[in-house]
Structure formats: structure tokens, C-alpha cells
Amino acid sequence: MPALTHYLVLSALLFCLGLFAVVTRRNGVAILMGIELMLNAANVNLVAFNKFAAPGAMQGQVFALIVITLAACEAAVGLALVLAAYRSLETVYVDEINVMKW
Amino acid sequence: MSGEAIAFYVLAAVTLGSGVVVVTSPNVVHSAVALVPTFLGVTGIYVLLSAEFVAVIQVLIYAGAITVLILFVIMLTEGGTGIRARQRNEQGAIGAAVAAAMAGLLIAVAVRTPWARLPGTLPTYTPGAIGQSFLGPNLLVFEGTSVVLLVSLVGAIVIARKEE
Numbered sequence: 001m002p003a004l005t006h007y008l009v010l011s012a013l014l015f016c017l018g019l020f021a022v023v024t025r026r027n028g029v030a031i032l033m034g035i036e037l038m039l040n041a042a043n044v045n046l047v048a049f050n051k052f053a054a055p056g057a058m059q060g061q062v063f064a065l066i067v068i069t070l071a072a073c074e075a076a077v078g079l080a081l082v083l084a085a086y087r088s089l090e091t092v093y094v095d096e097i098n099v100m101k102w
Numbered sequence: 103m104s105g106e107a108i109a110f111y112v113l114a115a116v117t118l119g120s121g122v123v124v125v126t127s128p129n130v131v132h133s134a135v136a137l138v139p140t141f142l143g144v145t146g147i148y149v150l151l152s153a154e155f156v157a158v159i160q161v162l163i164y165a166g167a168i169t170v171l172i173l174f175v176i177m178l179t180e181g182g183t184g185i186r187a188r189q190r191n192e193q194g195a196i197g198a199a200v201a202a203a204m205a206g207l208l209i210a211v212a213v214r215t216p217w218a219r220l221p222g223t224l225p226t227y228t229p230g231a232i233g234q235s236f237l238g239p240n241l242l243v244f245e246g247t248s249v250v251l252l253v254s255l256v257g258a259i260v261i262a263r264k265e266e
Contacts, residue, residue, distance in 0.1 A: 004217050008208075025189060034124075037124065040141065051153070061228060072163055079175040080258040080259075
């Protein structure tokens, strides 16, 4: 039967995959995908702690739901920013976006 | 090895395997589609952790909505999806070293810490308990999240709108 440590190791590996995507990808959309992976890893942690560390309280699952909601907000605003940058600068590669104002 | 352990390892393999595809694929569309099995693997992990309501919300929002949103933006920014375009920056080696160091640190902490366990048991029907929690002790968080949702909706429309 998997213990708390198994879930924490899984979430650490998922978090580092997301981190790798965020620091090495050039495409803004792919960077947002990495951020989604990192948020998922944090959610696995929250729900695992809810079950194994404080089963009487529902705070872990409640906060996982809030993180999912805020991740949806972040994806909508982030992708809108990528779209706006593409409209004015005609690139989605973040290492080519080097002006603050057009 | 119990059935739960087998399910955990299969779900972890699905999650991490498709996560590697998301991170390394040279084609952004493949990355976006590989997000779906990653999210579904995490959904299975939630079911194993007896968080059924979070699992259903994960399928609806992540596997359903966010993936479709990402695919739409890839379609609208077709200048960025060319397979011939370089998708990685020059910091691949440093990024991999940082991610591996971070993974080692987190795993060491997770394995070495003696996690305490508070008394109590999970309620048998967690959606009801979550609803009670949202309209009881967590009401302020609930309302704050709804305001953030509204603001981000307006902000996304304002940012993505075409200039007149």
C-alpha cells in the first residue's frame, strides 16, 4: 500500500518536469504547460497530506480545488497575454520578446 | 504487492511518462495533447487518495477546458508551432541540472522527514464535507476566489481583444 512518501516523491518528480519546461522552453504556450504541471504536483501534495497527515480536516482537498480554479484563471490570462504578444510582435518565443512597449 | 500499489505505480508511470513527452517533444501540439494523459494520471492518483470530487473537477477543468484552451492558442499563434523552429533555449544543460538538483532535494526532504499524523478519519462522503467547508469555515476564501475568477475573465478579454 503506497504511503505518503510515495505520493510526495511522485509530486516532486512532476514538479521538476514542470520546472525543466519552464526554464528551457522558448514557446510561451509550452512554458504555461510547464506551469500547469507544477500546479498539478502541488495539488497532489495537498490531497496526499489531507489523507495521510490530517484526515479529519478537509482543508487539503478544499485548497486543491481553489488551486485548480486559480490555475484556470492563470491559464486564461497567460494565454491571452501570449496572444496579445503574438498580435503585436508576431512571435511567441519568449527569448525574442525583448521590448516592453511597441 | 497489493492492488492499490499496482494502481499507484501504473498511474505514476502514465503521469511521468506523458509528462516527459510534454516537456521534451519538439512539436508543441504533441506536448499539448500529451497533457491529457498526464492530467488523467493525476486524476487516478486523486481517486487513490479518496478525493473523488477533486478527481471529477480535475477531469472537467484540466483535461477538458485547459487543454482545449491551449490547443486553441497554439492554433491562433501558428507562427510558433513550426516543427522546424527551435523549441529549446540554450540553457538545456543548466536547466536539467537545476531540475535534477531540485528533485533530489525534494525527494530527500520527503523521505527523511518523519511525517506526523493527526487523529481523525476521512468522511465517507467527501463532496458533502467539501461543500460544508466551503460555505462554513472557508467562506471568505470561496468568495475571494470568485472575485479573482471574475477579474481574470475581464482581464483575459481586455488583453486578448483586437485593437480598434
